[in-house]
Amino acid sequence: MRPSFLPSRGVSRATLGLTLAVSLALGGCGQTPAAERVPFTPATDDAVLAQVPATATDAKARERAALRRALGARADQLDLALRLARLDIEEGRASGDPRYLGHAQAALAPWWDAATPPPGVRLLRATILQGRHEFPAALADLDALIRESPEDAQAWLTRAVVLGVRGEHAEATRSCAALAPLAGSLAGAVCQAQVKSLAGRSRDAVALLSAAMARGAHGGDEEAWALSTLAEAAARAGDTGRATKLYARVLAMDPDDAYTRAAYADLLLDLGRPRDVIALVKDHGQDDNQLLRRVLAEVALGSPEAPALVAELASRYAASHLRGDALHAREEARFALHVEKDAGKALKLAQANWEVQHEPWDARILLEAALAHRAPDAAAPVLRFLEASGADDPGPLALAERVRKASR
Template sequence: MKLRRHCGFWVVAWLAAGAHAAPFVPPDDAQVLEHLPGRTTAQFRELKALQAAAAQAPDDLSRAIPLARAYIRASRLEGDPRFLGYAQAALASWWKDSDAPTPVLVLRATILQSSHQFGAAIADLDKVSQREPRNVQAILTRATVLTVQGRYEAARRDCERLSRSAPEIYVTICTAAIDSVTGKAANAYQSLQDALRTLPRVDDAAREWGETLLGEIAHRRNDKAAERHFRAALEASEKDLYLLGAYADWLLDQQRPADVIALLQNETRVDALLLRLALAQHALKRPEAAVSIETLRARFDASHARGDTAHQRENARFELFLRDDANSALSYALANWQVQREPSDLRILAETAVATRDAAVLSTVKRWLTETHLEYDLDAAIIGAGEVKPK
């Protein structure tokens, strides 16, 4: 069922919030938006057909909605944030309407969160929930944004609401995502693993999402089973950029940079994946690391010039590990922490705190671990640096 497939996409894509830049919106409806890749896949044939149909009647909601959805899907597959701008352009007739139709509100929230406009995204999703309390997409996406922000109890309430209308596997995944970062990682892991094995009719989108989450839980618990889950997710995946990044992070932690290069060597268009590739090249002292680092520097500089702040976690990793500038890295990590509070955000905050010997920031890290009961097997050098003294 198409709805179930889209639900899987919304949440998997939104966990990668840092991978998207602010969308580009063309100033002229006649402007050529993108020369699509030369392949003749069914997806891109469908996209071209939707473009042609919408061009004939840009104010026709029944044509604009499928086109916007197709662009959002393309942004995930291609890792190109411009597609999100094209989706916004497809919805131009309703974009500024505070009382826009429900499908527009859901898609607008998707685009808004991509540039970390979480408050505006939540506002749109709240309107959808008022109109349609059982709208699965709105509930799932709201729960995901709240989880990214570290607002776990509010997110849990949304997961509970799903039980009235969503397939059981999505309810299980939604709940497991929150349990895994609030002191119930073992239960979350077991319940999700059991659900994927025993529930009937688990579609590929749910399997990919579930296996990716299992891989991340195992990674945080330093469990070698993480690789099995990431590989299972890849088998169910069309091409998910968030999944590739999560798997690459695990490989880097396992001191397997050569495997990271094999995984990501053809994914250099995506900044977050190029960063991981550069980290692997740097670890192996490959000469091409210099090219990757310079490319990232230029891309990040251009992003800053546009006022885009969606890459702050990646900026922090870049500055700390590839440019050896711990103070700049800490600035990015702190700014990022004000916006999103996933385990990976906490980790880079901890790493930069230790690198700069900032006891106050390290205390923030330890306090979060204590308050949320997050089970994260961070190295003692990161979270146990008791020798760090106040400046």
């Protein structure tokens, strides 16, 4: 489920890839606890540790740099810190780079460990924790914020996102209901539709959101957010023709929408259109999630570029482990299963990921890995989850039936 920021007027999509949605468009399980992390020391002096934006041509990068200089002189300037943290979070979602969450935390350092920080800090702290998949801590902050400021629409939306990713659909729906009178009927409908689709009831989500969009004109950002949600629900419901058109429409409105681009690439892979995937993502290889989709497409084609791209993505996953990150477990499970052809490794990664989050792709990769490893019983938690959710989306139900047959 894609997280979004709500500005003072209307709704704005975050360009995630952290799904993040949700979470950040960062698939996988939670980050390694701080006590278990080991500092990373590069092996050579010329090792590339990070690629930074060219501030001369990037207005937002220039603004971030200026804010950082101002906070370097005096760190307790709350308004500047909130602005910088928000910009860093947005950049992380756009680029798919989780290190921007660390930059955002650094901006909030004077208040980060406070039991009762200012409301703006509490909200962004929860957002950062959500991006790292530290969901219980994020929910603790959000629940406290809602008690303090029950009219805070952004807190309700972020809470719905976290609960939806965790598979707590009933409670996520209640958060969406609280959001609607604060942020508008379409925002409430998008929130509700996302939760329904996460629960595997995507046809209901499509009907709900289509009706809401037909009731009036909407702002560009709000419309794009709704259309992206509608595209994803249509794809899960099996209406791939409509989903394809909607994804293309959203990307025409916002070519930098990393979340929609990755979701569209996944649909194209399922439709057996790897060349279209390459055309879609080839210029976005700095984002690990986009690179994964290209690798899957190049491998499917058996292209001469595939070996080098496979090695590059494997090295990125290895580097993330050295940094103590474990945010890519879902994506790495896909890489292990479909590229490395290591079903056992894929199953372990998918199981670790399932301990943390329960989105449709989390269910899918665990079902696929269990089947490939001839260990159908390992997918039992997903089968129980789908049954409890009342899921009727065709994709997971077909995979679930294959798992049941393999268990007999």
